[in-house]
Amino acid sequence: MHRIVPLLAATLIGSTSCQGASTPKPDVASPAPAQATTASAKVCAHDSSWTAPQAPFRIYGNTWHVGPRGLGVFLITAPTGHVLIDGGVPGGAPLIEANIRAIGIDPRDIKWILVSHAHCDHAGDVAQLAATTGAEVVAGTGDVLLLARGGHDDPQYGNRFLYPPVQVTRKVTDGEVLRLGDLALTAHLTPGHTKGNATWGWTSCEGGRCLQLVDIGSLSAPDYTLIGNPNHQDIVTDYGASFTKVAALRCDIALAPHPGMVDFWERVARRDRGEADALIDSTRCRVYAEYAKESFRQELAKQSTFRRKPVPSGGAARGRRDRPQRVLRPQVPAMNVKYFRDTDTALLEFSDAAVDETREISESVYVDLDKNGNLVSMTIEHAAALAHLPHVRVEEIDASAA
Ligand SMILES: [Zn+2]
Structure with a gap:
């Protein structure tokens, strides 16, 4: 039968998930400097969409999509200088810079690079972009050290996902507003995914219609050790506060480091078919926060029931054999x-x-x-x-x- x-x-x-569920490849032990970026890029960009070319386009008003297909990298333009959010995977800078030039912007006119969080798929080539543009690098206070370590000793991933170290020149606290001419960007710190994970909010206008745009910091916990993790003891409390914060944000157009978090490409496709306001959805931040909260609750319940995972430790790059489960x-x-x-x-x-x-x-x-x-x-x-x-x-x- x-x-x-x-x-x-x-x-x-x-x-x-932020990193995705793909099986990570082992780090290369003590790579020579010239090989380090190549090796890091290979380990980091195991999702091919993270390096897939994507023509830049206007999202709304002065906000542009300038990243690869699978990552949210955004440019906010202003006569007094521009703001870039995130820098893709290691080796991703040329694609981003080419996209910026393609919309008539000189990358050297970028004044700030904001980092959503200190993982290789978002901070991976920020160091290179900072060198090219001369921009200040801005990040949540809790991510400053992890960025400076280039991803080494990540509280969850150990040394699995590395990138060229990033020197933050301006660290921000929760609620801090950055001003650059007419631009004002608010840092809503949403720790959990990383300790300095940031959600950025700003206003963009089209024809007198001004909307609040939000780049939601990742609220996922992919393969995370949530209980008894000495590297991030307040992680459950941090996530809880971040779910509440994101759910309460004014949020007309939700963006995200990973487009799937907010159904970005589906909405863009609808707009391309003539639905002018397809990107606008004032419930989207709350919907994502509630989804992430429920996923987190389920994972926490599982970890409370089953035996705990080993916690990654720092030190030299770890191979597959002794990587955390x-x-x-x-x-x-x-x-x-x-x-x-x-x-x-x-x-x-x-x-x-x-x-x-x-x-x-x-x-x-x-x-x-x-x-x-x-x-x-x-x-x-x-x-x-x-x-x-x-x-x-x-x-x-x-x-x-x-
Ligand atoms: Zn991440």
Whole structure:
């Protein structure tokens, strides 16, 4: 007999992850300086959309999208100088600079580079952009040291995701307003994802219609250790306050470091089809905050139930063998299927054995093996196209049916 067990509701977990669910490749131990950026870029940009070219375009008024397809990198222009938010992955600066030039702006007229948070997919090439433009680098106070370390000793990732160190020249506190001529940008600090994670808000106008734009700081906790993490002891409290803060923001157009957080491309497509106000949705910040809060609540509940993950420690770059376990696994043996909707990545977990080796089966499929060569887990990128996930069902066939 065939028993068909729908997995959709119970085990497919839509998650807005910052780094994505892809299996990270090991860091290169002590790379030579000339190779460091290349190696960091490869480890960081495992989602191909993070380096995919995207023609720049006006979002609203003086706010432009100037990043690659898969990352929110924004330029806010003004006669007195411009503001750039985020700098993409290591090696991402040329694409961003070319996009800025393509809209008639000289990158050297950028006065400030604001960092949303100190992870490699947003701060990855800020150092290069700062050198090119001569701009001041602005970040939340809690991220200043992590930026200066180039991602080393991240409270959650250890040394897995590195980037050229960033020297912050102006650190901001919660509610601080930066003014540059007519521009005013407010830093809403939303710690949790990183300690200095920042949500930026500003006003842009078109034809006398002025709207509040918000670049929401990531509120996801991808593979995070939330309980008993000595590297970030207030993490649960921090996240809780940030959910509340983002939900309460005035927010006419929601933007984000990862477009999927706010359905950005779907809205742009609707606008391109003639729906002029498709980007405008005053509920979007609250909706995202509530979604992230619920995801966090579920993860926290799991971590309260199951054994805790090891916490990454600092020190020299760590290889795959001794990296922190990426996911929580229940004590009871079972196959888990997780689907990370924003990165379209599926993670199939088969056992809780320690991972000894990762093999690349194809460009989009990786398997993790234990020291005896047994399968531990499988990562499938572009899962919707390649594996028909998240639409999955399990057929359990017993011997009598044969
Ligand atoms: Zn992040």
